[in-house]
Amino acid sequence: MPSLPLLLSALALAVAFAAGGRLLLWEQAHRQDKGSVLRLLLGESRRAFANHVFLKADAYFHQGFYPSVFDAPAPVSKTHLAEATEEAHHHDHSRGHAHDRHRDWLEAFGCNFQPAEHRHLEGLGQAREILPWLRLAAALDPQRVDTYTVTAYWLREQLNQVKEAEAFLREGLRANPDSHEILFELGRLYAENERDVLRARIVLELAIAKWIRQEASLPSPDHVSYRQIMGQLAALEERAGNYERALAHYTRLHRVSPNPAAVQQRIDEMRFKSAAPVVKPP
Amino acid sequence: MNTIWALAKVVVLEMVRRKDFYVLFILTVLLTGTAGSVNLFNDRSIVRYLKEICLLLIWLSGLVIAITCTARQIPAEREQRTIFPLLAKPVTRGQFLLGKFLGCWLATGLALAVFYLFFGLISATREQHWPVLNYLQAAWLHWMMLGVVVAFTLLGSIVFAAPSSNGTICFVVSVGILLLGRHLNKVALDLAQPWQSLLYGVYFVIPHLELFDVRDLIIHNWELIRWEMVALATLYAAAYAAFFLFGAWWVFRRRPLN
Numbered sequence: 001m002p003s004l005p006l007l008l009s010a011l012a013l014a015v016a017f018a019a020g021g022r023l024l025l026w027e028q029a030h031r032q033d034k035g036s037v038l039r040l041l042l043g044e045s046r047r048a049f050a051n052h053v054f055l056k057a058d059a060y061f062h063q064g065f066y067p068s069v070f071d072a073p074a075p076v077s078k079t080h081l082a083e084a085t086e087e088a089h090h091h092d093h094s095r096g097h098a099h100d101r102h103r104d105w106l107e108a109f110g111c112n113f114q115p116a117e118h119r120h121l122e123g124l125g126q127a128r129e130i131l132p133w134l135r136l137a138a139a140l141d142p143q144r145v146d147t148y149t150v151t152a153y154w155l156r157e158q159l160n161q162v163k164e165a166e167a168f169l170r171e172g173l174r175a176n177p178d179s180h181e182i183l184f185e186l187g188r189l190y191a192e193n194e195r196d197v198l199r200a201r202i203v204l205e206l207a208i209a210k211w212i213r214q215e216a217s218l219p220s221p222d223h224v225s226y227r228q229i230m231g232q233l234a235a236l237e238e239r240a241g242n243y244e245r246a247l248a249h250y251t252r253l254h255r256v257s258p259n260p261a262a263v264q265q266r267i268d269e270m271r272f273k274s275a276a277p278v279v280k281p282p
Numbered sequence: 283m284n285t286i287w288a289l290a291k292v293v294v295l296e297m298v299r300r301k302d303f304y305v306l307f308i309l310t311v312l313l314t315g316t317a318g319s320v321n322l323f324n325d326r327s328i329v330r331y332l333k334e335i336c337l338l339l340i341w342l343s344g345l346v347i348a349i350t351c352t353a354r355q356i357p358a359e360r361e362q363r364t365i366f367p368l369l370a371k372p373v374t375r376g377q378f379l380l381g382k383f384l385g386c387w388l389a390t391g392l393a394l395a396v397f398y399l400f401f402g403l404i405s406a407t408r409e410q411h412w413p414v415l416n417y418l419q420a421a422w423l424h425w426m427m428l429g430v431v432v433a434f435t436l437l438g439s440i441v442f443a444a445p446s447s448n449g450t451i452c453f454v455v456s457v458g459i460l461l462l463g464r465h466l467n468k469v470a471l472d473l474a475q476p477w478q479s480l481l482y483g484v485y486f487v488i489p490h491l492e493l494f495d496v497r498d499l500i501i502h503n504w505e506l507i508r509w510e511m512v513a514l515a516t517l518y519a520a521a522y523a524a525f526f527l528f529g530a531w532w533v534f535r536r537r538p539l540n
Contacts, residue, residue, distance in 0.1 A: 060330065064498035070465040103467050106490065110464055112511040113423070113496050115504055132322050132331035155323060164323040 038140055050141030057133035057150075065115040127158040138172070148172030149185045162193045178214065183207035184229050191232060197240045204233045223256050230256075234266070243274035285373055286381040293385020294392065297351055303393050306343040310397065313339055314404060329408035330501050336404055337497045340397040341424070345456055347393050348428045352386040352435040353449040356534075365539055376531050379436065383527055386432045391425050398424075409503075419507055420500050426519035427494035431456055433526035434489075440533050456491060463492045489522040 038046055059066035102108035121127055134151040137144065148169055155165035169186045176182060187204035190196045207229050215221035234249035247270035254263040297303060314336045322328050359365040369378060398421040406412045435452045442448040466488075470481035493515060496507065 060502075063502040063504070068465060070468045103471070106486065107464070107467060109511075109514070110490065110493050112507055113493050113499070113515070115498050115502060128325050128328050129330040131325065132328060135322055159325075161323055161325070168323070
């Protein structure tokens, strides 16, 4: 009759073998995660680091004047850096920052030794300083789509590095083949920077197809992305003189636009242009 | 004063002979060089991330040099029994402590001078300008901060038994203050009484080492700090250093040497 310690040891050994087997199976099923050194070193925590690094880029954009986790009144869905890529408006960022009001004399004294004024990093191509952090954020979390779109925006809009922006977006697309956001940004690059109507059309139509596949059936689809892609596509066709196509896109845009009157005006213009006879040069 | 100066000179010479500084400096150079060699979108003029990495390494190295150099002074004198002939001469315990403090502080100052010179060279090669006064302010404030660290490590080397435990505790406390010191008041305001008053009290009592951390101003090329504020910060650091040195002397004067 085997003794109790022997039985317990045998049981522990059996559990270890079983757990080891399960772990091996799991490891084989997740083998694609072995690609990068950062993944191996940090595991899933790299996503948290990526978020931190992305915020670091935003802090650089504000030249170090940035609220800490202790100052932030409420979590914000988008960084100012990302917002800047969508619309050219200026926030009053200083509202809600702890730097505005001092709780005590020590805090007031400390403000002399840290950035205490809201500034942006925009003049003379200084925006390039945010790029290392965005590059690192992409390396840490390649599935974070806005890293690619934000980086590409700054590269092509502020630094005139269109080739680098395209290469980075293509890298993002390889990591996120179903991302309509990256496709939109790539289409915008072809349309606005390279004036390549054919490639822009293909990419933007692919973006809209991806959007429909992913978002259309959702209870609250991402209408902003849809409007952006449709607007870009319509403007592209209009610039290329394809008024019929532009009319079709504007009509689709009209259904979801927050400003239908303005879109209706564009629709009327397209109807007029497409009805007018084409004057051929002599 | 001559006695204090003689003791300090021995400490500085000891640091020059030891390898700690050289290892940390070479590591800083290598890591900064590696970070600088990374190709970022074919743009060689990006510099701020490099300044940030270099300054972070300088701050870490500065802390390590100050704490390890100070933490071993008194235990080593005791272990090698050199403290007995030293204090048998007309050297008071106060002079002994002041000599050790001055030596460690000067040694860290020398190390900082080399580190900041390297930092200046690195940023000048990429930025094509050299804001010397800003760097001087940053180095000065950094040195003042390390004066406080040296003083409380000296106190710790009398209170705690081993240099390793003292070094670890001082390092954890310093890094803790640097990271959280400026936020304690905000955390306190969210607490219920009596914890709020207690934490707020701690906030006012601790030496705010993070005040001297002006890396963000240097990285993002902000203007000079007002000189009267630098002077006030110097006074603040001197007051805390004096307090810790007095505490060290208070404990050491009654402590048996063996």
